[in-house]
Amino acid sequence: GQQVMQIPQYQHVQEGEDFTTYCNSSTTLSNIQWYKQRPGGHPVFLIQLVKSGEVKKQKRLTFQFGEAKKNSSLHITATQTTDVGTYFCAGSITNAGKSTFGDGTTLTVKP
Amino acid sequence: SAVISQKPSRDICQRGTSLTIQCQVDSQVTMMFWYRQQPGQSLTLIATANQGSEATYESGFVIDKFPISRPNLTFSTLTVSNMSPEDSSIYLCSVAGTGGKGNTEAFFGQGTRLTVV
Numbered sequence: 490g491q492q493v494m495q496i497p498q499y500q501h502v503q504e505g506e507d508f509t510t511y512c513n514s515s516t517t518l519s520n521i522q523w524y525k526q527r528p529g530g531h532p533v534f535l536i537q538l539v540k541s542g543e544v545k546k547q548k549r550l551t552f553q554f555g556e557a558k559k560n561s562s563l564h565i566t567a568t569q570t571t572d573v574g575t576y577f578c579a580g581s582i583t584n585a586g587k588s589t590f591g592d593g594t595t596l597t598v599k600p
Numbered sequence: 601s602a603v604i605s606q607k608p609s610r611d612i613c614q615r616g617t618s619l620t621i622q623c624q625v626d627s628q629v630t631m632m633f634w635y636r637q638q639p640g641q642s643l644t645l646i647a648t649a650n651q652g653s654e655a656t657y658e659s660g661f662v663i664d665k666f667p668i669s670r671p672n673l674t675f676s677t678l679t680v681s682n683m684s685p686e687d688s689s690i691y692l693c694s695v696a697g698t699g700g701k702g703n704t705e706a707f708f709g710q711g712t713r714l715t716v717v
Contacts, residue, residue: 490659522706531692531708532643577642579706587633587696588706590643 491516493580495591503599508565510594512578519581521554521561522588527574535563568598602627606693606709613683613716620679621712623693628673631696634666637711638689646691649676683716690714 492515502508512521520539524532536545538554538561545552551564565572575595579588603626613619623632632649646666647655655668670676680687693709 524706531711534705534707537705579643587631587645587648589645592642 491580491582491589493578493589493591495578495594497594498592499595499597501597501599502568504570505567508568508572508596510563510576510578510596512561512563512580512591514559514580514589516559516582518558519583521558521581522579523552523561523563524577524579525574526577526593530574532577565596568596570598570600572596573598601705602629602695602697602707604693604695604707604709606712608712609710610713611715613714615684615716617683618679618681619683619714620677621691621693623676623678623709625674625695627697629695629697630673632670632676633694633696634668634676634678635692635694635708636689637692643692646678649678680714683714685716688714688716 494513496511500508520537522537523535525535526532536552538552541558542556543554549566553562561578563576573596575593577593578591581588605624607622634646635643636646637643645658646661647657647668649655649668649670651670651673665681667679690711690713692711694706696706
């Protein structure tokens with residue numbers, strides 16, 4: 490079945506440093522979504538990427554979708570303590586809304 | 601965006617009993633899903649809740665253990681049956697909707713934190 494791998498599992502950074510998490514799918518995806526889950530909270534939708542090679546930005550967050558639509562990355566520039574949480578990618582092979590989640594990358598930021 | 605109300609938010613249950621979790625959405629949605637998130641783990645899809653027909657279960661999940669109802673386009677329930685400590689987890693309801701630019705967005709309920717003792 491479809492597998493979505495995400496690395497690293499954990500990342501500890503000093504406030505102001507950059508952070509990147511990577512996501513790889515075993516199959517070509519129709520789209521990929523990114524979520525953030527704060528400790529004790531539920532996943533919150535951040536963005537969806539659909540097009541091959543797509544790059545989208547949300548303030549300090551940059552999302553990329555690979556040309557082959559099998560990998561993606563989330564990059565945060567100049568992390569802040571409010572960025573702490575677990576970031577999940579989730580890939581869909583159809584547009585039906587059903588997704589396979591990666592294992593997540595847990596980010597901690599030292600002030 | 602869709603607003604999802606999920607309850608109970610948490611519960612502690614005795615092994616062998618069953619718990620029904622409710623998910624109410626403030627608008628009609630076509631797709632509703634139930635996920636499980638075990639402690640420190642990622643989200644695993646249990647099933648797709650289909651309105652007016654039987655739910656579609658993912659590999660490793662069966663209807664006898666996780667019966668699901670979807671009586672209309674705004675409501676669904678998930679029952680965790682004959683619970684054991686291994687069922688201790690967070691259960692999340694999710695819906696998929698169309699965002700402002702026509703792309704599919706997913707929204708999650710607050711989750712139900714279940715502890716089986």
